[in-house]
Every structure is written in structure tokens, then in C-alpha cells.
Amino acid sequence: MNNGKINNNYKINIAIENAEARSDAAVRTTWFGLIVNIGLTVLKITAGIIGRSSAMIADGIHSLSDFFTDMIVLIGFHFVRKPPDKTHDYGHGKFETLIAAIIGLILFFAGGNLLISGARNIIRVTRGHILYQPGIFALYAAVISIVFKEWLYRYTIRVGKEIKSKAILANAVHHRSDMFSSVGVLLGIGGAIFFGEKWRVLDPITAVLVSFFILKVSISILLSSVNELLEVSLNEEMENKILQIIENTPLVRMTHNMKTRWIGNDIAIDVHIKVDKNLNVVQAHDISTMVEVNLKKSFGYETFISIHIEPFEG
Numbered sequence: 061m062n063n064g065k066i067n068n069n070y071k072i073n074i075a076i077e078n079a080e081a082r083s084d085a086a087v088r089t090t091w092f093g094l095i096v097n098i099g100l101t102v103l104k105i106t107a108g109i110i111g112r113s114s115a116m117i118a119d120g121i122h123s124l125s126d127f128f129t130d131m132i133v134l135i136g137f138h139f140v141r142k143p144p145d146k147t148h149d150y151g152h153g154k155f156e157t158l159i160a161a162i163i164g165l166i167l168f169f170a171g172g173n174l175l176i177s178g179a180r181n182i183i184r185v186t187r188g189h190i191l192y193q194p195g196i197f198a199l200y201a202a203v204i205s206i207v208f209k210e211w212l213y214r215y216t217i218r219v220g221k222e223i224k225s226k227a228i229l230a231n232a233v234h235h236r237s238d239m240f241s242s243v244g245v246l247l248g249i250g251g252a253i254f255f256g257e258k259w260r261v262l263d264p265i266t267a268v269l270v271s272f273f274i275l276k277v278s279i280s281i282l283l284s285s286v287n288e289l290l291e292v293s294l295n296e297e298m299e300n301k302i303l304q305i306i307e308n309t310p311l312v313r314m315t316h317n318m319k320t321r322w323i324g325n326d327i328a329i330d331v332h333i334k335v336d337k338n339l340n341v342v343q344a345h346d347i348s349t350m351v352e353v354n355l356k357k358s359f360g361y362e363t364f365i366s367i368h369i370e371p372f373e374g
Contacts (some may be wrong), residue, residue: 086228087134089219093231094130096212097123100238103201111198113252114181115245115267118174119205122241122274125170129163129234133227154323157288159227163234164281171274174241178267185261194249194263202246209239230281237274244270294320294327302329305358309351311335313372328364329355337371344369 104120107113213235220228248266251259293299299320306315314334321328333351335344348367356363 085219085223086225089216089228090130090133090231093212093216093235094127094134096208097127097130100205100208101127104205107195107198107201111195111201111249113194113198113245113249113263114177115248115263115270116194116198116201118177118267119202119238119241119245119270121173122170122238123205125166126234126238129166129231132162132166133159133231154289156225156227157285157322160230160281161285161289163227163230164278164285167234167237167274167278168282171271171278174267174274175271178264178271181264182261182268185264194252194260196253199246199249199253202242202249205242206239206246209235209242213239226285230285233277233281237277240273241270288322291321294322298327301358302331302355305354306331306333306351309347309354311339311347312351317368323364326362326364327359328366329359330366330368332368332370334370334372337373 101120101123104116104123108115108117108120213232216228216232216235219225220232244266245263248263251262255262294302299318302320303315303318306312312333312335316332316334318329318331320330333348335347339347348369351367352365355365
């Protein structure tokens with residue numbers, strides 16, 4: 061009995077250490093992003109004002125939204141790193157899903173703002189208004205933004221995959237969307253500068269095209285996050301893998317009534333298994349433990365598993 065308690069305490073400590081290491085990596089990565097985004101926001105908005113480029117100003121606002129999402133991630137992981145407590149039996153993993161949803165929402169409004177701003181300038185051109193020619197400073201700012209944002213995306217996506225964090229992965233997508241935004245701005249500003257007065261409309265047209273990409277990404281992140289918050293089941297491939305692991309466990313006769321869901325980055329599995337009715341309680345419990353161990357080997361020790369044993373009647 062005492063050995064069992066010691067073993068369980070060891071596992072709990074390991075789980076807490078893993079959660080803290082994961083959270084530390086997420087926070088460290090986000091701080092890098094926040095510092096870069098502060099610099100890019102100041103650079104872009106300044107370049108947009110001096111260079112008279114609506115696309116660059118809009119791109120600067122997009123970078124400002126990156127700064128706010130970084131702050132949200134930092135605040136969110138303050139809660140995510142906490143272990144289960146009396147009011148959160150399943151831990152605080154849902155905060156991570158909530159963070160991703162907020163990032164998606166901010167992206168959606170950033171894309172919408174970019175769309176409206178660009179559309180207004182296009183309408184002004186159709187009414188005979190001549191747009192200012194963007195300055196070369198705005199062009200240089202776009203190039204700098206592309207380089208830094210692509211580096212930041214690659215760094216963040218690598219860390220996000222290593223720690224399997226939806227929030228960090230969503231933030232990486234945000235960085236990549238900002239990079240594509242800057243590519244579009246570069247093309248638009250370059251065309252407006254080098255092709256003459258009639259081509260200045262490329263600046264707002266680029267802003268509109270980039271906004272569509274941002275809106276698409278934001279909706280994808282929002283749908284995924286909302287589904288998890290609404291307790292959507294795991295996908296069919298994952299559920300089939302779970303069933304296969306259980307059914308391949310020795311002495312398990314049948315599986316039914318399985319329910320699954322995401323809890324932040326971890327998953328929860330509730331399942332009924334049938335074993336031979338002539339087995340005693342200890343033998344049935346050992347089979348249940350074997351199923352749990354096999355599942356955690358595949359899906360991680362933090363997986364929440366609830367197994368109900370039933371007698372198999374033949």
C-alpha cells in the first residue's frame with residue numbers, strides 16, 4: 061500500500077515538473093515574440109505615417125494585435141501551469157483553449173479592420189481621388205518585417221510542436237499571417253512606387269487581399285477552439301486508435317460506451333470494458349490498470365482516463 065502511494069506521488073511530481081517545463085518554454089517563446097512585435101509595431105506605424113502608406117499602417121496595426129495576443133498568452137499560461145486543485149479537478153488546460161480562441165478573435169478583428177481600411181481607399185480611387193505615393197522607408201520596413209516575422213514563426217512553431225501547445229501554435233500562425241501581410245504590403249508598396257500614379261491603388265488592394273488570408277486563418281482557429289470548449293469528441297482516427305489499444309489488451313473481451321474530449325492540450329477518455337465474469341476484483345482491477353498504462357503510453361501520462369468494469373456474459 062505504501063509503495064503504491066510513493067509511486068503515485070512520484071508520477072504526480074513528474075507530471076507537475078513536465079507541466080512546469082512546458083509552461084516555461086511557452087512563456088519564454090512568447091516573451092521573444094512580444095519584444096519583436098513591439099519593435100515591429102513601432103517601425104511599421106512610423107514607416108506608414110512617414111511613407112504615407114495605408115497598407116503599412118494597417119500592417120502595423122496587425123503587429124500591434126500580435127503584441128496583445130502575446131500578452132494574453134503570458135497571462136493565460138499563468139493559469140495553465142497550475143496543477144489540478146479543489147475547484148479544477150481536471151487541471152487548468154481549458155485556459156489554453158481559451159487563449160487560442162481569443163487569439164483567433166483578435167486575428168478576426170485585425171483582418172476585418174484591414175479589409176475595411178483597404179476597401180475605403182479603393183472606393184476613394186474609383187471616385188477620382190489620387191492616393192499618395194508610398195515612400196521608400198515603408199518598403200524597407202516591409203522587408204525587415206518579413207525577415208523577422210518568418211524567423212519568429214519558425215522558432216515559435218518549432219517550440220509549439222515540441223510542447224504540443226495549441227495556444228503557441230495559434231500564436232505561430234498569427235506570426236506567419238503577419239509575415240504574409242508584410243509580403244503583400246511589400247508587393248503593393250513596390251508596385252505603387254515603381255509603376256507610377258495609376259498603380260498606387262495596389263497599396264489598398266494588397267491590404268484587402270491580405271485581409272482575406274487573415275480572416276480565413278482566424279476563423280479556422282476560432283472554430284477549432286470553440287469546438288473544444290463545447291466538449292467536441294476526438295476525431296475518428298484518434299478514437300479508433302484508442303479502441304484498438306484497449307481491445308488489444310489481454311483479457312479485455314469487449315469495449316463500449318466510450319466518450320472522449322479535449323482538456324486543453326490533454327485528452328479525457330471515459331470507457332466501459334467487459335472482462336470475464338469469473339475473475340475476482342483484483343484481477344479485474346489489474347486489467348483496468350493495464351488498459352490505463354497502455355493508453356498513457358500512447359497519449360501521455362497527463363491523459364485523464366476513467367474505466368468502468370463490467371462482467372462479460374459470453
